[in-house]
Amino acid sequence: MDLSVYEDYAETLEALDDEMRFEYLLDIAKKKRSEPFPEEAMDDAHLMHGCMSRVWILHDVADDRHYFCGHSDAAIVKGLVAMMTDSFSGLTTAELAQITLDHVRRLNLGALTTQRQVGMMAMLKHIQKLAGARPGIQAA
Amino acid sequence: MTAIPAIREIPARGRNTYDPAVVRADFPILSRTVYNKPLRFLDNGASAQKPQSVLDALQNSYASEYANVHRGAHFLSGAATEAYEGVREKAAGLLNAPGPDNIVFTKNVTESINLVACSWADAHLSAGDEIVITEMEHHANIVPWQLLRDRKGIVLKIAPVEDDGSFVLERFAALLTEGTKLVSVTHVSNVLGTAVPVAEVTRLAKDAGACVLIDGAQGVVHQPVDVQAIGCDFYAFTGHKLYGPTGVGILYGRTDRLAEMPPWQGGGDMIDTVSFEKTVYADPPMRFEAGTPPFVQAIGLGAAIDYVQALGMDAIGAHEHALCAHAMETLRDVPGVRPVGEAPDKAAIVSFVVDGLHSLDVGAILDRQGVAVRVGHHCAQPLMARMGIESTVRASMALYNTTEEIDALAAGIRHAQKLLG
Numbered sequence A: 001m002d003l004s005v006y007e008d009y010a011e012t013l014e015a016l017d018d019e020m021r022f023e024y025l026l027d028i029a030k031k032k033r034s035e036p037f038p039e040e041a042m043d044d045a046h047l048m049h050g051c052m053s054r055v056w057i058l059h060d061v062a063d064d065r066h067y068f069c070g071h072s073d074a075a076i077v078k079g080l081v082a083m084m085t086d087s088f089s090g091l092t093t094a095e096l097a098q099i100t101l102d103h104v105r106r107l108n109l110g111a112l113t114t115q116r117q118v119g120m121m122a123m124l125k126h127i128q129k130l131a132g133a134r135p136g137i138q139a140a
Numbered sequence B: 001m002t003a004i005p006a007i008r009e010i011p012a013r014g015r016n017t018y019d020p021a022v023v024r025a026d027f028p029i030l031s032r033t034v035y036n037k038p039l040r041f042l043d044n045g046a047s048a049q050k051p052q053s054v055l056d057a058l059q060n061s062y063a064s065e066y067a068n069v070h071r072g073a074h075f076l077s078g079a080a081t082e083a084y085e086g087v088r089e090k091a092a093g094l095l096n097a098p099g100p101d102n103i104v105f106t107k108n109v110t111e112s113i114n115l116v117a118c119s120w121a122d123a124h125l126s127a128g129d130e131i132v133i134t135e136m137e138h139h140a141n142i143v144p145w146q147l148l149r150d151r152k153g154i155v156l157k158i159a160p161v162e163d164d165g166s167f168v169l170e171r172f173a174a175l176l177t178e179g180t181k182l183v184s185v186t187h188v189s190n191v192l193g194t195a196v197p198v199a200e201v202t203r204l205a206k207d208a209g210a211c212v213l214i215d216g217a218q219g220v221v222h223q224p225v226d227v228q229a230i231g232c233d234f235y236a237f238t239g240h241k242l243y244g245p246t247g248v249g250i251l252y253g254r255t256d257r258l259a260e261m262p263p264w265q266g267g268g269d270m271i272d273t274v275s276f277e278k279t280v281y282a283d284p285p286m287r288f289e290a291g292t293p294p295f296v297q298a299i300g301l302g303a304a305i306d307y308v309q310a311l312g313m314d315a316i317g318a319h320e321h322a323l324c325a326h327a328m329e330t331l332r333d334v335p336g337v338r339p340v341g342e343a344p345d346k347a348a349i350v351s352f353v354v355d356g357l358h359s360l361d362v363g364a365i366l367d368r369q370g371v372a373v374r375v376g377h378h379c380a381q382p383l384m385a386r387m388g389i390e391s392t393v394r395a396s397m398a399l400y401n402t403t404e405e406i407d408a409l410a411a412g413i414r415h416a417q418k419l420l421g
Helices: A004-015 A018-034 A075-088 A093-097 A101-106 A114-130 B020-024 B052-064 B075-095 B109-124 B143-152 B169-173 B198-207 B255-259 B295-311 B313-332 B359-368 B381-387 B403-420
Strands: A055-062 A065-072 B103-106 B130-134 B155-159 B180-186 B211-215 B234-238 B249-253 B271-274 B279-281 B337-340 B349-354 B374-376 B392-396
Touching: A004 A018, A004 A075, A004 A101, A018 A075, A018 B403, A055 A075, A055 A114, A065 A075, A065 A114, A075 A114, A075 B359, A093 A114, A101 A114, B052 B295, B075 B103, B075 B249, B075 B295, B103 B109, B109 B143, B109 B180, B109 B211, B109 B234, B109 B249, B130 B143, B143 B155, B169 B198, B180 B198, B198 B211, B249 B255, B295 B313, B313 B337, B313 B349, B313 B403, B349 B359, B349 B403, B359 B374, B359 B392, B359 B403
Parallel strands: B130 B155, B130 B180, B180 B211, B211 B234
Antiparallel strands: A055 A065, B103 B249, B234 B249, B271 B279, B337 B349, B349 B392, B374 B392
């Protein structure tokens, strides 16, 4: 499976020190300002529940591959959402099902608090659920 | 570190100034760093740090005096029981309650309020009776009454707060009717810092014939409390916000109220005699303490009470009041910072929002500077809705905080504005 975007993020994070990782995350959030999330999609239907900030995720399928984009009202979370949706877009259902919490941990690297690592894991489960890539759970 | 001017003599410690630098040395955790920066702990409203004397009491209890309380025919059980029961007297002293029998051990304020809801209120309230709370209650003083409403059909009435977070007595009084059976209010708002005039609230409630419960989670930590002077029926506080361990809280109950309350949990320790035909319950406070209690934690709480009383609640309150004034003044000087809760009578809890920034981002960047604050709705979602916001950043101060830490908070906010702007 093609995880080149994910690898780019992970390798960049690995090359940075703790403080720089944090600023890198904020930079990702700032860059995403040029790709505004559709206002009409900021509704309950696209809201991911259980976050300290509001997170919306859009899901689309083309040629049997899943594409995600997300948004949050908090910049740090927006950066995290962007890393996740960029990293795991373009995968098939079977490929998405193979993404594990270890993948998520590599994007975290201790730069962020445990609480946010839990949030990222919830995000992974959420996109897998949207794609019907979690055992026993069908896409809505 | 900026020294705080002398406030009053503290004879128990042989000092005549309140010096936070000296006080801080009692708290081992305050000397640690986070992200290679000094820890500036301003999240005391969630839970306060522990002085060495509390840590020593816990260690001593487990290492030297450990056995279950109330039931052993041996030395260690006697020692543990004596230490545990002694904390009832200490808690009674802290609140100026008539005696140790007015003190029920619970696990926290949440459990204390649920106890009153499930026991006193369940037994004495019926459909149509009214309970008055305020808009600034913690969920712990909302949800138990909603559960009761669903069980019994009582009516929940909400006293408003003003835009600046003030509590206006007249607006509260206007809600009182002959049907008001209970007034359950916070002593100090955990979000706004607003200090509710609980003695006046109690007087008005009593005139209306209502019982009064005060949520003292944020009250007892910032000022001296005298439950007899207030005149309330119940006063609840939790150990871990008062520099004690987690897992232990206190419910003060007036003697006649406790006597008229049925048990709410059954088990060991809360009985006089048990047969399959009939059980005779113990008198209060034991009637409300089924099962092995958190006695080690209670012993730790006893050490915490000793600690704050040695410093003096007046002295602690005066120090925190000065800190709060400094915080409000400092934050008002930061462009884009809007305080939430500016009531004239306010304890050392400062909530604010930063224009254009999410509280979570501000909190995360402050964290990187070593400044620990809480962000979110602070378990007070109805208050957030009332104030038209979703969350705040909250700096809640304790006896060991300094003006230098407040200045670090302000510098951290400016840094967040720069990073996220």
